[in-house]
Amino acid sequence: MRNLLAKIKRRVSSSDDARTDGGSTTSSKSLLRRDSVRSAPFWLPPFLLVGLFVYGAILWNVMLSLTDFEGLGQPDYSDLDFENYTIAFDGGTPSWSDFSIDPIWNATQNTLVLMIAFTVVCLALGLVMAILVDRNIRFENTFRTIYLLPMSLSFVVTAKFWLYMYDYSDGLVNVALGAVGLGPVEIVQNPELKLGAVTFALIWQYSGYAMVVYLAGLRAIPSSHFEAARVDGASTLRMYWRVIIPQLRTATVSAMVVLVVFALKAFDFLYSMYGGYNPGPSADILATQMVREAYGNGNWAYGSAIAVILFIMALSVVAPYIYSQYKRGQL
């Protein structure tokens, strides 16, 4: 053991001798006295947990998506193919089932509509509210606390509230519609309105979050910028449009990434609102389709394939964001 350690020590130190970062104590040459190793008791256990449960599980999920795993029993890893992805894109009857399986296009379309509408409206509403709250108002903290309140609630809870709000006979939305003579409208089970109703409820829950992020962004802008625009005679609207909003790019991007990820997670809300895995085709998103295929229908491998697609969608938003944060030294 000692020998081996000494060998590793020599090998590592010979390749790493030329440290140029000028660290006073970090340039120790012994492997065991290296800071990366000595701090390992702190970062390694959490890293292993995350490595196993997050990254290990993702790789395992990719493997599972290549199998024919369905129903009870165990997955068989000896026969891997891309059949599930073909089914996901084209639909049809796979070799492992007697039934025709739905492709992902309908759910993908709903996911994108929900994601884009939710994110854009949340950002716009959040920005307007942040600008209003930033106008030196009284009770600012109280307003802010109330606007952010829905975010502290579970999707399951807010779905219950909105199920009531949207109720055909007793719901407040229909009471209000009735007052202006539009009569009661079926909302929750109406294919035309479902997705909009869900999106609206999610905006109610998360626009306060965008407001708080923008407010922090506005506070970070030096007040001289506001004054300079004022001196130049710019109107309030023009000042915000030309001077202030361009400086909120960072706030916009970070709020956007978080909101997009929240939108991908809307499963809990839909499950609670529709009391199960199936919200119906017009409100079905990839998150619900994945869980329904796997846990509702027992099509585990196909569910895994949808999960991989969902993961890639999330990654395509998150990876550029993390990379740009890294480039700007903000990690």
Next chain:
Amino acid sequence: MSQETAADADTGLPLKRIGLYAVLIGMVVFYLIPIETGLMTAITHPDAYTGNYPYLPPAPGDISLQPFANAVDALSQGMINSVILVVPATILSGLFGSMAAYGLTTVDWRGQIGIYMLFVAGIFIPYQAVLVPLTQFWYNIVPLQDWVEMIAPMVPFFKDYHWKLVALIITHTAYGIPICTLLFRAHYKKLSDEMVEAARLDGASIRRIYRRIILPLSIPMFAVVFIYQFTQIWNDLLFALTIVQFGDAAVVTQDLVGIGVSQEGTNFPLRMASALVAALPTLLVYIVFGDRFAKGVTA
């Protein structure tokens, strides 16, 4: 931007100011009305519930705590399970997050940024991407159920079905670590290096520096992290649905989904009372520690 708006407030038309407050109060109504309507309905006696003006308080004679009593009855088992889950998972993920952030920030070494990036990316992963493997892992790979059944008779209050909660605790801990690490790292980067440097020169070990210097300085951040994690884990449904699935170990969000729907129609007072009971712990935490919650979500 204080001076600028202060001047604006003095010179601006009062009408403009009134309009501003009207909009702000309108938004308050927008954000609170679903909750307020729920509360008013929840204190209405089910027999007296008519559905008219659900946002107004019920007539004094119709006020009843019956819906709340029924809701607590129906949710008590789930609430207990949620507490058993949330407390250890919150503390563990917070501690691990603090340790990881310390090892990756205060102790400075090359290559740590790469490892840290893996932590950060973990925050944004949609849970769907890991569900089937997690179910496989807990049900078919790890004989956790057998272990718990072996130990359970020896420990008071420890029941066989608690194995699912143990699995859920470990899972939530692992998925909470990334965001906790991010929050602690932001905090540790702001701490001054001098104290740590001085302690190092005095020959203090890495472990000692953490215990004696970093940990005491982290207490405000622990409050933020614990509040954030408590809310997240209490509110989660998806992991519970796929790891606990059903049975005695179901947590409160799972129980809430099916409540108040019966063949005779929908019992709105019970349903609203249940939603409020399930939300009560996070609501209380939010009302008491709202500013720290805001700090957690905007980091």
